[in-house]
Amino acid sequence: MYKETLPAKCPPPDIREYDHxxxxxxxxxxxxxxxxxxxxxxxPNNIRYKNMCDAYAVSFFKTFEQTIATYKxxxxxRNNILGKFIAEIKLENNCGAGKFKxxxxxxxxxxxxxxxxxxxxxxxxxKIDENR
Amino acid sequence: xxxxxxxxxLNFNFLELEVIEMLDFKDYPxxxxxxxxxxxYYVSYLVDYLENFENRIAIAISPERLANLKxxxxxxxxxxxxAEDNSIYFLxxxxxxxxxxxxxxxxxxxxxxxxxxxYRFQYLISERKPELDKKEFIATSKKKERxxxxxxxxxxxxxxxxxPWAIYKILNPVVEIIKKSLGIDAxxxxxxxAFSNLRQSSLGISIEIDYEKSLFLDLPExxxxxxxxxxxxxxxxEDFDELIKFSKDQSFIHSYSIILNNIxxxxxxxxxxxxxxxxxxxxxxxxxxxxxxxxxxxxxxNYDEIIxxxxxxxxxxxxxxxxxxxxxxxxxxxxxxIIKGKIDINLIEKLTHDKINIGKDQYLFxxxxxxxxxxKYKKYETKRFLMNYLPKSNINTSPNSV
Numbered sequence: 001m002y003k004e005t006l007p008a009k010c011p012p013p014d015i016r017e018y019d020h021x022x023x024x025x026x027x028x029x030x031x032x033x034x035x036x037x038x039x040x041x042x043x044p045n046n047i048r049y050k051n052m053c054d055a056y057a058v059s060f061f062k063t064f065e066q067t068i069a070t071y072k073x074x075x076x077x078r079n080n081i082l083g084k085f086i087a088e089i090k091l092e093n094n095c096g097a098g099k100f101k102x103x104x105x106x107x108x109x110x111x112x113x114x115x116x117x118x119x120x121x122x123x124x125x126x127k128i129d130e131n132r
Numbered sequence: 133x134x135x136x137x138x139x140x141x142l143n144f145n146f147l148e149l150e151v152i153e154m155l156d157f158k159d160y161p162x163x164x165x166x167x168x169x170x171x172x173y174y175v176s177y178l179v180d181y182l183e184n185f186e187n188r189i190a191i192a193i194s195p196e197r198l199a200n201l202k203x204x205x206x207x208x209x210x211x212x213x214x215a216e217d218n219s220i221y222f223l224x225x226x227x228x229x230x231x232x233x234x235x236x237x238x239x240x241x242x243x244x245x246x247x248x249x250x251y252r253f254q255y256l257i258s259e260r261k262p263e264l265d266k267k268e269f270i271a272t273s274k275k276k277e278r279x280x281x282x283x284x285x286x287x288x289x290x291x292x293x294x295x296p297w298a299i300y301k302i303l304n305p306v307v308e309i310i311k312k313s314l315g316i317d318a319x320x321x322x323x324x325x326a327f328s329n330l331r332q333s334s335l336g337i338s339i340e341i342d343y344e345k346s347l348f349l350d351l352p353e354x355x356x357x358x359x360x361x362x363x364x365x366x367x368x369x370e371d372f373d374e375l376i377k378f379s380k381d382q383s384f385i386h387s388y389s390i391i392l393n394n395i396x397x398x399x400x401x402x403x404x405x406x407x408x409x410x411x412x413x414x415x416x417x418x419x420x421x422x423x424x425x426x427x428x429x430x431x432x433x434n435y436d437e438i439i440x441x442x443x444x445x446x447x448x449x450x451x452x453x454x455x456x457x458x459x460x461x462x463x464x465x466x467x468x469x470i471i472k473g474k475i476d477i478n479l480i481e482k483l484t485h486d487k488i489n490i491g492k493d494q495y496l497f498x499x500x501x502x503x504x505x506x507x508k509y510k511k512y513e514t515k516r517f518l519m520n521y522l523p524k525s526n527i528n529t530s531p532n533s534v
Contacts, residue, residue, distance in 0.1 A: 014420075025159075039160055048230035054157035070158055073248075103254045106158055 002056075002096075003111040004041060010053035011110045017093040018100065021123065022060035022107060023067040025074075027083035029125050031117045035083070038111075054108060057098060060091060062105035064126075070106075071128055084128050090121040135244070136222065140236040147221060147235060149174055149190070155202075156253035163208065163253055165198070166190070173198055176223070177208065179246055185233070186225040189246070191215040196292075202255040203291040209247045215240055255288065264405050266414055273409040278326070278340040279354050280407050281310070286334040287400035298335040301394040302402065305387035306360070310341065312384060313356045319465075343409075354408045361406050363388055364417035367427060369434050383440035386503035389431055390512075395424040431505060438503040444471060445524065446497065448490045453480055460518045462497055471499065473516025494524035 002011075026035040040046075040055040049055040061067040067086050074082050091109070098109035149166040155175070156163035166174045175198070176190040191212055193201070200206035212220060220243045222236035264282070273280040283306060285298050307325070310316075316324050329338040343353040359378055366372050376382055395402050402424075405416045419427070449470060450461040458475040475483065498520040504513035 039157075043228060043230075045228060046230040048151050048225065049161060050230075052151055052154050052157075052161070054154040055161070057157075059157075059159040074158070074160075101254045103252075104158075108157065 001113060003113050003115055004038065004056050006056050006110065007051045007053060010056065011097065012053065012099070015097040015099055015110070017095075017097045018091050018107065018109070019093050020062070020091050020107075022062065022089060022091045023064055024058075024060050024087050024089065025067060025071055025083050025128075026085045026087045026125070029085055029127065031087060031089075031120065031122065031125075033117055035087075036111065036115070036117050053110075057108040057110050058096075060107040060109060062100075062107070064088070066105035068128065085125055086128060087125045088123040090123065092119075092121075095120075136236065137238075137242070140222070140238050140242070142235045142237055145232045145235045147174075147190075147223070147232065149176070149223075149232075151176075155255060174221075175201065175208070175211065177212070177247060179222075181227055184227045186227045186230075188223045188225065190221040190223055191219075192217050199292045203288060204252065204255070205292060207249070208251055208253070209245060209249050212243070212247055213240075213245055215243075255291075264414075264416070269405065269407050269414065270409070270412050272329075272338075273407045276340055277343075277345070277409060279343055279351070279357060279409060281306075281339040281341065281357070281360070282329070282336070282405045283339070284331075284334065284336045284403045285400055286402075287398045289398055290334040290400075294332060294335050297394055297398060298400075302391055302400075303335070303337065305390045306404075307339070308387045309360055309363070309384045310339070310357055312381075312387075313359060313379070314341070314353060315380075351408060351410050354406075354410075358406050358408070358415055361404060361415040361417050364402075364404050364419060367423070367430075369430055372430070372434070381440045382435065382438045383442075383501070383503065385431060385435050386438045386440070386505070389428065389505055392419070392424045392428045392431070395419055396421055396428065436505050438505065440501040440503065441519075442499050442501055444497045444499055445494065447492060447494055448488055451475070451483060451488065451490070453483055462495075462518075465494075471516060473499065473518060475518045476500070479518060479520065495521045496524055497521045 024035070026032075036058055038056050038058050039049060043049070061070060064086065071082065071086070091107070094112065095115050096109040096111040098107055100107050148169055151161075151164045152167050153165040154161060155165055160178065162178050164176045166176050168174065173193050173195065174190045175193050176188045179187040179189055181187070189212065193211065194216060197206060197211065197216065201208065201211055218240045220238045220240065222238060223232060224234040225232055269280065269282065283303065285302050287298070289295050290298060311318070311321070314324070324342040326340040327337055328340055329336070331337070341353060341357055343351055359375060362371070363375055363384065366375065372385065375384070391402070394400065399421050402419045403417065405414055407414045444462060444464045446462050446464045448460065449463050450459075452459045453475065458480060459473065460475050461470055461472040463470055497518060500517040500519050502515040504515070
């Protein structure tokens with residue numbers, strides 16, 4: 001059902017599907033499959049996070065501003081590994097299921113096996129203005 | 133980027149930490165909860181990724197401080213700034229395979245805190261229903277020969293301790309609903325009710341309800357009280373209408389509204405389970421914020437005014453019939469509090485002629501209560517009208533009458 005083989009008791013039982021407009025930081029000005037790789041997919045041999053359910057999920061944000069705030073925080077930590085573009089896309093029920101934290105506007109979504117970035121409706125892709 | 137001081141580098145990597153929980157994860161592990169082989173907790177914060185290294189800082193943390201951190205009472209910056217064992221670990225991991233490569237141990241006075249002052253993470257409590265040990269639940273009920281209602285309230289604000297809202301706005305209304313359904317006089321509450329199995333770290337409690345022993349499997353007390361689980365499972369107007377048919381009045385909707393409002397206000401998860409000690413039947417329910425919001429909407433749309441007629445035993449404290457809207461206040465001996473309200477116009481003549489000894493003579497008061505349900509735009513309101521009163525000496529009441 002899910003794109004990746006998940007650890008035991010993953011995802012948690014209180015997840016739900018979302019039919020929302022969301023934002024995600026991506027590498028370039030077009031969507032690629034690797035823009036939706038989870039941490040576990042990027043580092044499959046990392047033993048520290050192998051059993052951590054969240055490591056198999058992908059992050060989205062509710063607003064452009066929340067995405068920028070995360071980008072700024074992440075930029076320091078990830079030293080330009082992170083992309084420089086933000087995509088506004090429509091997350092649909094058949095993409096995956098996950099959790100949403102209101103205070104940070106953060107979605108953690110476990111993608112379904114049938115998910116393909118090509119199915120996403122893209123509303124806009126914008127280059128991040130570093131001075132914003 | 134944190135400046136590394138080789139003076140603090142250890143020659144061996146003795147910390148064998150296992151990640152047990154992601155406290156903040158946004159595509160990468162920002163804040164983790166980890167445990168060593170001895171079971172001691174550590175919180176570990178991602179400083180940066182550099183040349184295939186994952187650099188983190190970590191501190192040992194006591195369960196009490198961890199609870200403070202999760203509830204938001206303690207910031208992560210302060211947790212590191214006032215590390216309990218006065219030392220901070222800088223840990224360098226291989227980003228690819230997660231192996232610990234280097235360990236530095238900084239004394240607190242040499243540590244330059246890289247965690248932003250305003251860094252906050254939202255700890256989401258799991259909506260997973262607490263596992264109910266059904267065998268134990270039935271066994272306890274049988275052993276005590278009492279109907280058991282087990283309640284559990286989970287909320288961010290209850291991680292560290294039990295807050296008054298959980299007692300006054302969840303537990304009390306539940307007791308009110310049961311009291312009403314069984315028609316228990318407040319003075320006999322101790323005889324019929326008991327609380328047990330109190331669990332902290334969120335509020336868990338069992339309510340024990342007494343029942344009349346009989347030779348048969350029928351248990352009228354259970355038939356009446358298990359409706360509370362049907363109430364917690366009600367999701368449409370028809371469910372409420374069905375419950376109203378079995379009830380003397382609608383006041384339970386008012387009590388339930390208080391519970392729902394506080395589930396919403398505190399983003400709580402409320403679970404309840406009830407067991408019949410004779411048949412072993414268990415009924416369960418769970419309400420989260422989303423369900424509470426949708427049920428509250430149904431109540432607001434259909435029951436904006438809830439009417440209840442109550443009888444109070446007590447004495448007059450004040451009668452004012454000269455005002456435009458005559459008012460009264462009486463002291464309720466059952467509930468041990470003062471009830472105030474307006475006097476029904478048809479009662480004025482009787483009050484004028486009766487010789488009332490304020491503060492002394494005992495009466496049984498008939499009070500008409502209107503609860504106005506709280507909405508976004510208006511607060512709760514309780515309107516009380518004194519409809520009649522009878523001297524207690526004229527009435528032969530049984531202790532169980534309400």
